[in-house]
Structure formats: structure tokens, C-alpha cells
Amino acid sequence: MRVRLSHPLRRAASPRKTAPLRGTAAAFAAAALTLTAVSGCGVAEAVETSSAGNELAGAKFVVGSKDFTENIVLGKIAVQVLKAHGAEVLDKTNLGGTVPNRESLEARAIDMYWDYSGTGWIEHLRNAEPIQDSAEQFKATATTDLAKNGIRWIGPTPLNNTYALAIRSEKAKELGVRTLSDVAKLAKTKPEEVTLCVETEFSTRDDGLPGLSKAYGMTIPKNRVSLLDAGVVYTETDKGRTCNFGEVFTTDGRVTALGLTVLEDDRRFFPVYNAAVTLREDTYKKYPALEKVLRPVVDKLDDATMRKLNERVDVEGEEPAKVSADWLGRQGFLGGKT
Template sequence: MFNSKRFLIVLTVSMMVFMSGCSLPGLSGPSRNTIVIGTLGTSESQIMGNMVRLMIEHYTNLKVNTVNNLGSSTVQHQAMMNGDVDITATRYTGTDLAGALGMKPVKEPKKALEIVQREFQERYNQTWFDSYGFANSYAFTVTKELANKEHLRTVSDLEKHAPDLKLGVDNAWLKQKGDGYEGFSQKYGFEFGKTFPMQIGLVYQAAANGKMDVVLAYTTDGRIQSFDLKVLQDDKHFFPPYDTSLVARNEVLEEHPELKGKLQKLSGKIDTETMQSLNYEADGKKKEPSIVAKNFLEKHNYFE
């Protein structure tokens, strides 16, 4: 016998399950006067996420929730598209040019930023803010001792020593098309004597203890300071730019017009060396990213 009441209950529950399946696990979407910020699992992303949170709390009466440890730029982008997250704290031009936009790499930083800002407005109704001022890019790195001994300042300076040098590098980069090892060799015109695939987290220690002569690192990684390493200038501009910005959904900026101007205060305020130091505070000195962010903003009076 047909039970209309039972049918309605089953239908309602089924619809709830279906709707919940449209969003990321653990995210239920922001409420009206609450801003949700998404970050990656890195110290860098969480430091910047906390800066964004603190700026909003300092300048507005809005509530803020943070969703940490989103697994990748792809996950961040999907969370924004679903409306589960209002702001993603760290988006990188080179990453989203290839990923979210499916476009070819652009080597000129200003042009790359212009493209992502235009395309995110047109395709996704999102505002890509001007860069914080730092770029988290690939960088060939050596000990300061080796740099001083061999007068190494740029990547090109490695050429005459390359046959005798050991390169420690993330395995994925060795096989990467375009801006991987093959492309690098063609651009710079030399190869290293030996290459050793490694986990990225191990390259810094390997350089510091002399097991590797050169390692491919990230420019803002705090371990560069921790192990007293020197980043060599990419003088032939081989690597795509990875300038870093926050991205916000336009619906949120329209609903809360006070947000945009306050968040723009962060643009251009944090250069690569400063971000490296902030990451070192978290990764080297083991301070909570929220404390690192708060100390920095208080030092600069929230850029008032």
C-alpha cells in the first residue's frame, strides 16, 4: 500500500544526500554573514589565510571560518565554484594558468597576472587580486659556501661547473614537459653531471650536508634560510612566474563591498624574502601559522 508520508520522507532524505554530494566533503557552504577562507596544507598558505582572516576581522564585523588543508589548487578551485569557499588565500599564476584555465605557460609575470585576472572574471565571476608581492617559484639553489667559492650568482654561472655537479630534484620535474629538465637543458644549453630524484622536502638537507651540489627548491621555502642556502637567479627566465594572490567570489565582494578595499591592503606588501622569513618562522621555529600572521600584521599596524 502506498504511504505518501513515508514517500515524502524518503524523497526529502534522498534530495539532501544528493545535494550534499555536490559539495566537497566536510564543507556545507558559508552562511550569510560568515566569510569562508580556504587554504592549502602548506605553512605559506595557512599564514596567508590567517592574514586574510585577521584583516577581515580587524576591519569588519563579519565572522570568518577557515578551511585548511585543501589538497591542491584544483580542490581549491572546485570549492570556490561550488560556493563552499568564498576566498582562497594563495593562488599562483603559473599553476592556475595551466590548471584552472588550461592555457600555455606565460613567462612574463605582469602578463601572466593580467591573463588570470581577466579570465577568472570572465569565466568564473571571481576577482583575482594583485599579487601580495612574492612568487613561489622553482629555483636552483646551492650552499652559500659553494656560491662564494665559485662566484655563483645566476643559473648560467653553473654551466662551466655543471659536468662535475650533482643535482637533487623532485622526480616529477625530471620528466615534466615544457618547464622540466629537458626544456631547461635546451634553454640553458647544459646538463648536470648526475641527477638524483628526491622528495622535495629532502633537497634542502641534502644540499646543506654536501650530498648534493645543487638542488631545485622553492623560492619562498623557509628552509632556504634554515640551511643557509643561496637561490641563483633564473637569468634566462626559464621558469613560469608563480606570483601569489588571493581570489574571491564576486558575489561575496558585492554583498560585502567593504571587503575589497581592505583586502587590497595586502597587495604588494610581502616580497619573496619576507615570505621566506615568515615560512621559516613556521617551519623552522615551529610557530603556529596564525601566530606568525598576527605578529606580522601587528608589526605593520594592519597596513592602516
């Protein structure tokens, strides 16, 4: 089963909009009438409830997520951790792209979802240039979003799920490409070889193809760019028929599974995308234990860990809820069964 529909990044505009409900209680009640169970695949999940404490007893939260594998897994992690600490949680993961999640958060239809520092800085705060230092990027994003919009960021995770271009390894050797500057040179010397498979979102974002082309001085005709679903991008890049180069994400397990070569971003164009839980400041102040409950989990999520979790879903076909619960259990974050 493949559930990744678009990226994270972190991801931005989805054509699908939500109809925000005013107030957490209203969202909880309305969604409960229409949903019996929600998962990354839209089927009921059987994950046992565990107890790791009662810090959030009596609290009710609605947790959203974006609609690609990594963010769904992260959403499930939040759902399960909050429940393990006594909260009542409505699972609305796989809600849509960045826009539906952010709008739902601001409109109080959901209480939290995972976002990424680069997305916050460029998409939400409308800055044109990323900050290359990861710590400074996160600090600037979190501080500014809190001051301007009342949105708190609990993080960052060590994981950095940034964009990259990849190519099947044998083709990389044939063309002699190791870096994105090599691709830019190839676009001038052998333009017919520079064919791209990308998501629609990547084709329009400032931190996607338009900005990348400008930063590296590349001109790629539209007839050499194929717009595909994220999962198809990986398979078509591996096959090498539709395209030689594909847009990928650095924590995606399919990169390793398919034996793709990730090209070095030698001009450091792509922003840093460290994940964090985003929530309204009033929610954070009402439930200060959220920091204590979520922080240890956030700190454990590095690139290698996330890549393995993503691979279990996208390559091995496991359910996001099971994958997240297994990892949380091994780390001791769920306590004992109730």
C-alpha cells in the same frame, strides 16, 4: 614544527581530492560538524579576536589554503582580517594542493584562497609560455580568469614566490656555478655532479623540471633526480649527500637560514608568481567591502616580509596563526581587542 608539504605555487596537482559541497552555507554547516578547529598543523589555536571595523558584519566565509607554509600563513592572514572586520569565518587552511583548492572554490565548498599569477596562467588557464613582466602577467591572468571562469583576483602582492635551484654555498664555489646556464654546462662536462632534489610536482610541471631542462638544454638522468618532500629537499641540499642542487622557492626563509646559494635564472625561464586572493565573482559582488578590507594587506606583503614570516614557521617552529596575527597586529590591521 614543519608544515610545508608542497609548494605554492602556487602549487599544482595534489593526489588528494576533496568532495565538494554545494553552496557556502552547506560547506559551513558540514565542516562545522566535523571540525572544532583547523590550523596549518591540525591543532586548535588560540588567537584573540580583534575588531578593525564592521564592513563584513553578517557575512560568512570559508577560507582555504594550499598545504605549504607560505600559503597557510597567507590563509591565516585572510581568516584573521575577515574576522576583524565582522565576518564569521570557517578556517579550512591546509586543504591540499592547487587542484583541491581550485576545485573547492569552483564548487562553492570554499569562498577564497590565495593563489599565484604564474600558477593561474599556466595551470588554470593552460598557457604554455609565461609573461615575464610581472604586471602584465598578473593583468593577463586576472582578466582572463574572470572572463572565462568568473574567478576574481584581489592583488597582486609585491611578493614573487617563484621557483629556483639552490646549492650549498661552498659547493657552488667548488664547481664554479652562479647561473642555471652554468649548471647546464656542468651537466655535459661533469654530469655526475648534477644531482637534483625536487618535489614530485616539480618533476612533472611544465614550469618545473621538464620545461627547465628544455629551456637550458639539460639532460639529467632519472637516477640523478631524487623526489622528496619540500622540507627534505632543503635539508638534503644543505647536507650535499643526496644531491648538490635542490628546488627551492625564493621567499622561503630556509634559503637564508641554511646559507644556500640561489642560482640565477639567466634565461628567465621561471614564471612570475605574485600572490593574490582568489574568489568567485558573485562573492566579490555580494561583499564589495572585501576589496577595501583585503587590499591594504595585499599591498604590504613583499618578498622580505614573506621570507621572515616563513622563517618563523619553518626555522623557528612557530604556529602559522600566531605568526600571521603578530604581523597583522604590528601593521595595525586588526584594530583593538574585543
